Amino acid sequence: MAVFLTFFLFLSTFCLATTSAQQNHPNISLGSSLTPTGNSSAWLSRSGLFAFGFYKQGNGYVVGIFLAGIPQRTLVWIANRDSPNFSSNVSLVLSSDGGRLVLQRTGSPDVAIASPSERISSASMLDSGNFVLYNSDRRILWQSFDQPTNTLLPGQRLVANQELISSSSESDVSKGIFRLEMQPDGNLVQYPKGTSRPQDAYWASGTFGSGPNVTLNLEGDGHLYLINSSVNILQNLTVGGYPTHKIINLMKIDGDGIFRLYSISLDGGNQSIRWESTNNKCDPKGLCGLNGFCTMNDTIAYCKCIPGFDFVDQGNWRSGCERNFTAESCKTEGISDKFTIMSEPSTVWDIESYDEFDAATEEDCANACLQDCNCEVAFFKDGRCGKQKLPLRFGKISNDSNIALVKVGVLNGSINEDKMPSNLPKSSKKEVRMDVLISGISLTIFGILILSISVIFVYRNWIRAYTKLSPNIGVKFVEDVAPRAFTFAELEQATNEFKEELGRGACGVMYKGILPNSQKVVAVKSLEKVLAVGENEFLNEIRVIGKTHHRNLVRLFGYCIDGIKRLLVYDYISNGSLADILSKPENHPCWDERIRIASDIARGILYLHEECETQIIHCDIKPQNILMDDNNCAKISDSGLAKLLNHDQTRTYTTVRGTRSYVAPEWHRKLPVTIKADVYSFGIILLEIICCRKSVDWSTSKDQSILKEWAYDCLEAGEIHKLVGDEEVVDMRKLERMIKIAIWCIQDEPALRPSMKKVLLMLEGNVEIPDPPSSTFFSAV
Incomplete structure (x- = not known):
């Protein structure tokens, strides 16, 4: 009964505060608009704490709700998350016909932010951080509190079938790879993207079976809890009681997959973490992509590839990993001599073995995988061996005794002897390492010597050839060395004033032409929407493209730079x-x-x-x-x-x-x-x-x-x-x-x-x- 009274008082206070805010909020009338630059970039709440409008992000702008009354602005709601970034030539309009709230761009379709089924009469940015649209009776038709993105504000709820989705990163607020879902069975669960399988969850409240009306709630003092339709608190995630004077408490799921309770100072904008769902940053599944696993360096999480694999994108270690050797056919003669096993101990994975059996030792498990054409990795733990195919998912370092045994190529793979099975003789490892070291140093020295001689020879011949060129050639180059520079008049004559069109695409129009001197038939492409770069930059790119000579590529024969005109000349393919x-x-x-x-x-x-x-x-x-x-x-x-x-x-x-x-x-x-x-x-x-x-x-x-x-x-x-x-x-x-x-x-x-x-x-x-x-x-x- 005491719990019910407490909650009833909270609801009453919140409703009175909301009613008061609705009576005193600044009204936004139909036809009002915002632009990213200038004085009208956001609609402020009465206190100036929250704003709805354009938020500067990188080289563009995001439409959302943010804390505007602090030095360091903080986004709490994001519109159009599938493609959130816009350039400066966009405007946010509360349409005068009362139909919807839209983003308008010249020459592009409107992007709807909100389209209620009833006619809109006005809108408001409330001091609670809720942006609302009203009809003529002042009834709420749409509100941001019902459309959560990655943040929960005081007074806001996460109801059944709603979810919070992380951002891709701090600098990219589009949808990331982690989500927090309030399930209809009453369980609050965190998953990686693309799956709702119970075995893929990496955090759960354990309140399943509590009914379809369970909600996640946040109070102003940081009290974060789950309650059911009978107003019973099922679980306190935080007990609350955090300061509220010149401080706002909010909950957010971050790009690393962990959701946290933050206290933000309204004076300086400083943030402090009051609570987090886990302090192990490797807990979120999928952080490292396929065939990669998460490990910790002090408090920093980073990803590594399993043996014999490298990152798909070296600049992005979350991109997953791929083989650094060419896998040979199982049926190739002597295939067992071309593979070895490398181990990654103390790792846990999403294991889906196709064959599992008793194995006395790690060596027995490794040998079983080597002899099996279908086996690409084996897992050994407590006398059990499981064979599996790639890819591996959801890997991380842990105190688990599980050992991943990965099959890699002996000749082409990069083998790290520290990860070879522990039963191999130590002496043989040293001999292999010394042989490889001596061979590597010898080949490197020989390669540097040959390269130096080649560079000198090529440079001398290039100078000699260049001095023989006529001064009248200007920026033209020998046909076999680089693309030739044409004037616009030459190409206009060659194409008979661009009369015969071969094709038209988004990047330009292609015309047929005949070069007057050589009678060579060419295809001339007039580029559209070319990068606004200078002549030197354009020439550098042309020279790079011009060096691509291959029988299965259409050859770039020449180019033209004339003011803003950019044209490319290709061999004609008939x-x-x-x-x-x-x-x-x-x-x-x-x-x-x-x-x-x-x-x-x-x-x-x-x-x-x-x-x-x-x-x-x-x-x-x-x-x-x-x-x-x-x-x-x-x-x-x-x-x-x-x-x-x-x-x-x-x-x-x-x-x-x-x-x-x-x-x-x-x-x-x-x-x-x-x-x-x-x-x-x-x-x-x-x-x-x-x-x-x-x-x-x-x-x-x-x-x-x-x-x-x-x-x-x-x-x-x-x-x-x-x-x-x-x-x-x-x-x-x-x-x-x-x-x-x-x-x-x-x-x-x-x-x-x-x-x-x-x-x-x-x-x-x-x-x-x-x-x-x-x-x-x-x-x-």
């Missing part, structure tokens, strides 16, 4: 594009030609990723950019063009380039984009080549309209023959091989996708292709 071939049944290639075309494309991408002087991510691999020469050799066009385009062109495919079907998921998730984005695009194209159809075709039946989903279903059902039709004469083993390669390439997680080098090896049949993850695992990761 036989159309891959899109043309796939769109007409009479042009469909035979099975062997399909494999050859796929291999051509793979070689071109591999060259861009690993073999040219500067690594290039193409960013727009699609059939329209794959051209076919007279010998039906596939050549990739627009290689390196992403380096010269505006930021929005390389990132916003849905509105700019229109190639959504080929865009990797990380583009839309605002995650770092690596060469694995091109691998995803190749996977989609490989499916199109195999099946001779578009990746999305709404003229087909519903279950076949999206090719990648249909291919996945057919592979799992053992019905891959449906993908090519009965009239096709195809080797089913080769067809299954190609489908597996494509599905590995289009995995949502970049870390799961193979490198282009491995893709080419798989296409050529030089390595065994494991079964891709099942569709249920794929959707849960």
